[in-house]
Amino acid sequence: MKKLCIVFKQAPHGTAHGREGLDFALLSASFEQEVSLVFTGEGLLTLLKEQDPESIGCKDYISTLGALGLYDIDTVLVCQESMHEFNLQQNDLRIPALVSSAEEIAAHFDHVDEVMVF
Amino acid sequence: MIEFNGKQIETDHQGYLKSVSDWSPELAPIIAAEEDITLTDAHWEVVNFVREFYLEFKTSPAIRVLVKAIGQKLGEDKGNSKYLYTLFPVGPAKQATKIAGLPKPAKCI
Amino acid sequence: MILHLIKDTPANSSALNTCLRYARKQTDCILLSGNAVNCLLQAEVLAHLADYKIYVSQEDVAARGLTRFLKQIEQVNYSEFVALSLKYDKVISW
Numbered sequence: 001m002k003k004l005c006i007v008f009k010q011a012p013h014g015t016a017h018g019r020e021g022l023d024f025a026l027l028s029a030s031f032e033q034e035v036s037l038v039f040t041g042e043g044l045l046t047l048l049k050e051q052d053p054e055s056i057g058c059k060d061y062i063s064t065l066g067a068l069g070l071y072d073i074d075t076v077l078v079c080q081e082s083m084h085e086f087n088l089q090q091n092d093l094r095i096p097a098l099v100s101s102a103e104e105i106a107a108h109f110d111h112v113d114e115v116m117v118f
Numbered sequence: 119m120i121e122f123n124g125k126q127i128e129t130d131h132q133g134y135l136k137s138v139s140d141w142s143p144e145l146a147p148i149i150a151a152e153e154d155i156t157l158t159d160a161h162w163e164v165v166n167f168v169r170e171f172y173l174e175f176k177t178s179p180a181i182r183v184l185v186k187a188i189g190q191k192l193g194e195d196k197g198n199s200k201y202l203y204t205l206f207p208v209g210p211a212k213q214a215t216k217i218a219g220l221p222k223p224a225k226c227i
Numbered sequence: 228m229i230l231h232l233i234k235d236t237p238a239n240s241s242a243l244n245t246c247l248r249y250a251r252k253q254t255d256c257i258l259l260s261g262n263a264v265n266c267l268l269q270a271e272v273l274a275h276l277a278d279y280k281i282y283v284s285q286e287d288v289a290a291r292g293l294t295r296f297l298k299q300i301e302q303v304n305y306s307e308f309v310a311l312s313l314k315y316d317k318v319i320s321w
Contacts, residue, residue, distance in 0.1 A: 026180075030183070066174065066175050067179075102248045106250075109229060110229070117320060
């Protein structure tokens with residue numbers, strides 16, 4: 001079992017990166033890899049509540065975030081600096097996430113086997 | 119393509135409905151018959167479960183997740199692959215999602 | 228010990244800025260390739276990168292006519308890149 005960290009650095013809609021990242025995360029978890037997620041920069045916006053992607057013709061992969069626990073994906077880190085930059089609070093986020101400093105995220109990268117950026 | 123109540127319902131080449139909204143409970147036994155399954159209450163419990171799962175999370179559950187989620191909701195005696203394979207011999211995730219009118223799960227045994 | 232790969236210019240991509248947030252100055256290195264090499268002409272970017280170990284892809288620098296501008300930065304060819312990726316514990320492609 002490998003420890004796999006998936007980083008979301010891009011905004012959720014308008015490109016397929018975020019959806020591909022989440023598909024990759026769920027698929028890896030189905031293959032019993034130990035998957036963790038990091039949200040940074042505009043990628044953070046993936047976690048906002050009250051999104052309605054279907055209204056702009058995008059697939060609603062945001063709802064799938066609610067199933068992360070069932071896929072045993074329990075480690076979700078969000079970048080503290082990005083939270084500040086975008087003026088967001090933890091209760092703006094739809095799933096429980098650990099607000100982490102850059103140093104904590106760097107330490108997490110050291111700890112895992114592979115880091116994939118979407 | 120399935121003919122139902124005089125209407126043509128589109129499917130992909132594996133028999134999964136192209137549109138989730140084309141499904142109705144009356145359609146389930148017809149899809150099930152294609153899979154050689156006669157729906158019992160036990161089947162319905164799983165079919166309804168995967169449909170609700172899809173409507174909530176917008177994704178079809180793969181087998182491992184299905185087992186875990188059913189275990190949490192319907193109890194451990196049902197949240198195991200042996201029980202689910204008894205109901206859906208070819209593959210619970212594959213067949214239950216098909217009968218529930220959902221897209222095929224991404225990683226599907 | 229991470230090798231960070233940057234392929235897009237900061238003008239179009241958040242790759243470099245995101246990477247700089249997490250890269251460790253003492254142990255990691257950053258390799259710029261493709262259009263990412265262009266940003267090294269900017270004094271401001273160079274100042275940000277001053278404390279990091281930086282490499283550039285020789286091929287991409289030469290193709291863009293930037294060799295004489297980027298003399299102070301270590302250039303690697305493809306086989307040296309492969310050697311680098313083996314030397315570091317992991318590679319993150321931003």
